[in-house]
Amino acid sequence: MISGVLTLFHWTLRMDSRSIYPHLIRVAFAFAMLFAMAIALADFFGTSRVGLRYFQSVCALNVVLITVSGISYFVTAVTEEKDAGTYALLRLAGMNSLSITLGKSTSRLVSSLMLLIVQVPFTFLAVTLGGILWQQVVAAYLALAVWMAFVANLALFCSVRCATSGRAAGLCGVLILLLFTLPALIGDLVRVIPAGVLAAGTIRWLETIAEAIYSLSVAQRLTEVLATGGTLVMFDDQFWILTVAAVVLFILSTVMLDFWSAPDLPGNGDLPTNPAARRWLVRRPRLMPIAWKEYVYFTGGHGFLLAKFAAGGLLYFGFQLVQTDGGRSVSWELSNDAGVDLFRTFALIIFVELLLYSSGCLFYELRQATQSTLGTLPISATRVLLEKLAGCVVSLVPMVFWLILTIIMGFQGVSRYCSLTMVVSYFIMLGFSTHVAALLSLYTRWAALPLTILCSGPAFFCLALPIYGFTSVTMAAAGTHGLPVSSVLVILVNLFWTWLFVMLPLEIWIRDRWTAVVRQ
Amino acid sequence: MAEITRETVPAISVNNLSHSFKGHQALSQVSFCVMPRTLHGFVGPNGAGKTTTLKAICTLLKPSWGEISVFGHSVRSESIAVRRRIGFMPDHFSMYRQMTVFEYLDFFAAAYGLGLDQRDRVIHDVLTLTDMDGRRNDLISGLSRGMQQRVSLARVLVHDPDLLLLDEPASGLDPRARIELMEILRELRRMGKTVFISSHILSELAELCDSVTIIDRGQVRFSGPMDVLLDNPDEQPSWTLRLAVVEPEALTKIQQLSCVASITEPEFATGRDFSIQLTPPATGNDFLKELLTLDLPLVSFSQQRRHLNQAFMDLTTRGVRT
Numbered sequence: 001m002i003s004g005v006l007t008l009f010h011w012t013l014r015m016d017s018r019s020i021y022p023h024l025i026r027v028a029f030a031f032a033m034l035f036a037m038a039i040a041l042a043d044f045f046g047t048s049r050v051g052l053r054y055f056q057s058v059c060a061l062n063v064v065l066i067t068v069s070g071i072s073y074f075v076t077a078v079t080e081e082k083d084a085g086t087y088a089l090l091r092l093a094g095m096n097s098l099s100i101t102l103g104k105s106t107s108r109l110v111s112s113l114m115l116l117i118v119q120v121p122f123t124f125l126a127v128t129l130g131g132i133l134w135q136q137v138v139a140a141y142l143a144l145a146v147w148m149a150f151v152a153n154l155a156l157f158c159s160v161r162c163a164t165s166g167r168a169a170g171l172c173g174v175l176i177l178l179l180f181t182l183p184a185l186i187g188d189l190v191r192v193i194p195a196g197v198l199a200a201g202t203i204r205w206l207e208t209i210a211e212a213i214y215s216l217s218v219a220q221r222l223t224e225v226l227a228t229g230g231t232l233v234m235f236d237d238q239f240w241i242l243t244v245a246a247v248v249l250f251i252l253s254t255v256m257l258d259f260w261s262a263p264d265l266p267g268n269g270d271l272p273t274n275p276a277a278r279r280w281l282v283r284r285p286r287l288m289p290i291a292w293k294e295y296v297y298f299t300g301g302h303g304f305l306l307a308k309f310a311a312g313g314l315l316y317f318g319f320q321l322v323q324t325d326g327g328r329s330v331s332w333e334l335s336n337d338a339g340v341d342l343f344r345t346f347a348l349i350i351f352v353e354l355l356l357y358s359s360g361c362l363f364y365e366l367r368q369a370t371q372s373t374l375g376t377l378p379i380s381a382t383r384v385l386l387e388k389l390a391g392c393v394v395s396l397v398p399m400v401f402w403l404i405l406t407i408i409m410g411f412q413g414v415s416r417y418c419s420l421t422m423v424v425s426y427f428i429m430l431g432f433s434t435h436v437a438a439l440l441s442l443y444t445r446w447a448a449l450p451l452t453i454l455c456s457g458p459a460f461f462c463l464a465l466p467i468y469g470f471t472s473v474t475m476a477a478a479g480t481h482g483l484p485v486s487s488v489l490v491i492l493v494n495l496f497w498t499w500l501f502v503m504l505p506l507e508i509w510i511r512d513r514w515t516a517v518v519r520q
Numbered sequence: 521m522a523e524i525t526r527e528t529v530p531a532i533s534v535n536n537l538s539h540s541f542k543g544h545q546a547l548s549q550v551s552f553c554v555m556p557r558t559l560h561g562f563v564g565p566n567g568a569g570k571t572t573t574l575k576a577i578c579t580l581l582k583p584s585w586g587e588i589s590v591f592g593h594s595v596r597s598e599s600i601a602v603r604r605r606i607g608f609m610p611d612h613f614s615m616y617r618q619m620t621v622f623e624y625l626d627f628f629a630a631a632y633g634l635g636l637d638q639r640d641r642v643i644h645d646v647l648t649l650t651d652m653d654g655r656r657n658d659l660i661s662g663l664s665r666g667m668q669q670r671v672s673l674a675r676v677l678v679h680d681p682d683l684l685l686l687d688e689p690a691s692g693l694d695p696r697a698r699i700e701l702m703e704i705l706r707e708l709r710r711m712g713k714t715v716f717i718s719s720h721i722l723s724e725l726a727e728l729c730d731s732v733t734i735i736d737r738g739q740v741r742f743s744g745p746m747d748v749l750l751d752n753p754d755e756q757p758s759w760t761l762r763l764a765v766v767e768p769e770a771l772t773k774i775q776q777l778s779c780v781a782s783i784t785e786p787e788f789a790t791g792r793d794f795s796i797q798l799t800p801p802a803t804g805n806d807f808l809k810e811l812l813t814l815d816l817p818l819v820s821f822s823q824q825r826r827h828l829n830q831a832f833m834d835l836t837t838r839g840v841r842t
Contacts, residue, residue: 275657282623284639289630297618369614373675375580377631378603519581 008095008103009110016111026115032061033122040129052131052226058119059140059222066148066218068454069112071173072447074155077104078257079165087261097257101250105156112148116141132226139225139234147218150242151176153249160253161260166360166367169449179213186210188341216241290374290384294391298364299357305395312402316342332409339410340417346403351430353399357392358434359448362514363441375518381511420487421471424494428467429460431498435506442513463498470494529592531556531683531714532577537586539572545738546572547583552733552743554716556591556682559709561729561746562718563828565836569738570718571611574687577716578608590683604632607676611687611718613668617661621652621671624660625678632679639678646674650704666697673704683714690721702728726750726828734835741835750825758824759804761794764817777810778802795824 016022036057044050078100081087090100123137155172162168186206193203214220221238272278281302285292295301319338334342365371374384407414433456440448474493478486532554539547547569554560564570575581577588579599588595590602616624622643629639647653650670655663660671669689676684686705690698702724705715719725725732726746733743742749751757763770774794775783779802784795798807808821826834 278620284636285627285630286636289627292630293616293627297616368616369612370616371614372575372580372608372610373614376578376603376606376608377628378600378633379631380600519575 006103008099009107013107013111016107022111026118029061029065029115030118033058033119036061037122037125044131047131049131051126051129054129055123055126055132055137055140056222056226058123058126059144059226062116062119062144063147063218063222064454064457065115066112066144066151067176068450069148070151070155070176071169072450073112074105074108074152075159075168075172076165077101077108077156078159078253078261079162079168082163082261083165097254101156101160101254101257105152105250109149109152112152113145116144116148135232135234136225139232140222142234142239143218143221143225146239146242146246149246150249153246153253157249157253160257166363170356173449180217180219183210183214183217191337216245288387288390290379290387291391291394294361294388295394298361299392299395305398308395308398309401312346312398315345316402316405319345332405334406334410334413336410336413336416339406339413342406343403343410343414343417346399346406347426350396350399350403351433353396354392354430354434355437355449355452357395359437359441359452361388361392361441362438362510363448366442366517371514371518381515381518385511385514420490421468424471424491425460425464425467428463428494428498428502429456431503432456432459432463432506435503435510439506439510439513442510442517463502466497467494470497529556530554530589531558531591532560532716533587533589534573534577535587537573537576537583537588539569539576539581539583539585547576548738550586550735550738550740552740554714554731556714557709557712558730559705559715559717559728561725561732562716562735563720563722563725563732563832564735568735568836570735571687573735574608574685574716574718578606578685579603580608604679605681606683606685607679607681608685609672609676609687609689611691613665613672615660615668615672618659620657620659621647621663621674622656624671625674628675629678634679642678642680643674646677649677649707650674651700666693669693669697669701670704673701677708681713683716684708686715686717686719688718688720690719690724698724722828722832732828734832736836742831746828749831750828751823756797756800757804759796759798759807759821760824761796761811761821762819763792763794764819766792767816770814770816773814773816774811777807777814779806779810792819 037054040050040054040057044053078087081090081100081104095103123141124134126132127134127137154175155168158168158172158175159165162171187210190198190203190206190210198206216238218238221236224236225232272281282296283292283302300307319342320332320334365374375381377384379387433452436455436459437448437452440451444451470493471490474490475486477483478489483489530553532552534553535551537547537550538545550569550573562570562573572581576583577590577595579595579602582596591605593601593605595602616627619627625643625646626639629642634642643656644653647656650673652667652670652674655667660668663671669692673686673689676686689705690701693701698721705717705728708715717725717729729746731743731745732749734741734749761774771783771794774780774796779798781797781799783797796807798804804821804823811818811821
């Protein structure tokens with residue numbers, strides 16, 4: 001077993017060192033640290049807190065990197081073998097479940113830990129710059145290391161559970177997102193529910209769960225560690241709980257590997273095999289066959305559309321019910337708080353849904369090697385891409401419908417919560433992120449979604465300033481000339497410049513890359 | 521008049537086609553011509569440039585140099601018109617596995633702009649031709665490799681293309697599926713389609729194809745009718761004679777004929793086959809006339825031809841291209 005583990009470990013490390021991407025990520029990370037140092041110096045020059053500010057930025061970078069690695073790098077540990085059809089060969093080579101999980105995941109973990117180790121000299125610099133003790137640095141790295149171990153094993157579990165890397169990345173992303181957002185969501189839910197709807201004991205129980213999840217959060221632990229004053233515990237509850245969770249996930253992955261890695265039976269699919277049900281769900285392509293194909297086979301078709309309508313309705317009336325008096329009456333009206341919460345929820349769902357579609361719809365062709373077949377159709381590449389977009393847009397209808405209903409019914413709260421700049425920024429970021437995800441999906445195998453999330457943060461800061469500037473200038477100009485539709489003008493101006501200077505170049509890039517991929 | 525013009529315009533005309541990938545010359549001055557309503561074989565060792573040429577013909581690849589036209593339409597400037605007249609079957613399986621056979625064909629028929637009624641008829645026809653009508657509601661993921669290959673061929677036919685470009689259509693198929701595929705290709709030729717087939721199975725190509733192009737290391741070594749390739753013009757033709765019963769003195773009798781230069785029994789022969797060299801300028805007719813006077817129990821008499829394998833080995837270079 002040991003030789004098998006070592007072979008896999010050695011092979012994976014060799015592959016990692018030969019590939020240019022891990023080295024590029026390391027270089028990018030080094031630049032990010034340099035940037036963080038420059039920001040810290042600019043912010044706190046001459047004070048004693050430069051080191052602390054710098055180390056806080058480094059820790060934030062590490063958290064993002066580890067989390068993104070979970071969704072993209074760790075998650076392919078086993079699924080890459082399943083995708084390539086080589087899993088059975090590993091078993092034939094005499095490797096047992098433990099050898100596979102250990103060999104495939106440890107190398108990735110070591111490779112990522114190397115990124116943490118590389119930072120050590122820089123962290124000493126943080127201590128020298130001041131504002132932080134070496135004990136705090138050690139405690140912070142312990143928190144980060146245990147977070148990495150937990151994320152790696154959670155991703156390994158997803159990789160074992162799912163049949164493809166795409167599904168594993170999706171599951172892992174949802175679980176990590178829940179880990180970060182569940183405490184806030186539970187808090188919001190408890191806040192929105194009127195007094196008397198839930199028993200005090202139930203509310204306390206919900207709050208305890210939220211606190212427990214929050215205490216596991218690496219962000220909370222780093223805040224504690226980097227806070228000045230108070231006693232510093234190196235190995236606190238977060239460390240031990242996450243360690244135990246990581247071990248449990250690893251054991252579960254190893255035990256369940258065989259059961260969950262059985263090959264799919266031929267004929268398994270998302271659509272029913274019953275001819276009548278299938279006829280109703282699939283229908284037949286007419287004017288835009290590629291859009292039809294995307295809608296039916298990629299986004300789930302009528303069945304999934306109805307399910308999303310129902311889920312949106314449940315969410316809407318669920319919020320509406322808990323915010324009315326005692327939850328006894330149902331109406332379309334929304335209170336301010338419920339309107340805002342529901343608006344945020346639907347906006348987030350649409351964002352996630354669109355990101356999933358954009359990162360998957362082109363890759364879906366590459367995975368099935370069907371791009372050359374599409375390439376020989378008497379249709380231009382631009383039309384193929386636009387039809388694909390159309391197919392995905394149709395499946396957004398349910399959530400967009402509920403979002404619009406939320407805006408209409410909870411207009412007072414939503415309009416107070418959302419400024420015009422915020423709405424414009426949301427739409428621009430939605431457009432930018434979907435373009436980037438679609439483009440990256442033509443370059444990377446599984447990392448399009450996490451890399452897009454990684455790119456979207458800095459891009460938001462780059463785009464927000466011109467959006468704010470254009471909004472102010474347009475509003476002022478509209479005011480000077482007495483134009484009554486200044487809001488519409490602001491939206492049009494911002495959409496125009498971002499389309500011309502940001503989206504259009506990306507669209508041309510996507511089309512050219514798609515053409516190149518079709519020809520490969 | 522229109523018919524005459526249609527027949528005289530080559531189905532494929534490749535002139536001085538050159539292409540390189542990252543400094544590697546994949547194709548160099550490739551030129552050949554395929555006439556309509558013929559079955560043209562395209563053979564060459566691995567890495568010879570077959571798939572690159574096929575991709576260039578079916579508009580997937582823009583060549584660095586040279587011109588390709590399909591039924592008179594330039595691949596460079598009239599790619600959409602070319603795509604309407606061709607059906608390309610790649611060498612790998614590229615199928616939407618979660619579709620049923622009918623849905624898959626319906627999708628491609630719709631993509632080629634066929635109406636609903638027309639699609640029903642065409643799908644029925646192509647499924648009948650490929651003998652897959654009974655599996656129309658089966659999921660593609662549940663089909664065997666041979667059946668998937670048939671569905672792939674049916675897909676290529678849904679828009680009734682004039683030219684079929686098939687890249688290794690028989691690879692990975694069992695002997696029965698291969699023979700059935702070849703039968704379908706013959707049927708397609710009878711239907712008036714031009715078939716351009718890239719394959720490694722030389723014995724089947726020799727029987728099937730009217731013409732052939734042999735490519736090696738990015739250069740065309742031979743392009744023309746199959747008969748010309750198999751009849752080696754540099755050598756004096758040999759003839760094979762088969763007798764029903766071989767009498768002891770038969771060999772001596774034949775040797776004594778005036779137009780016979782030599783007679784040998786071929787290797788691994790059944791003992792009834794003789795290989796005969798004639799003295800120039802004697803022809804097969806001359807020999808046959810003399811032979812009939814001997815009153816031997818003759819079964820067959822034919823000119824020996826080079827096997828395509830032999831021609832292929834003669835024309836291509838040993839080793840893998842670097």
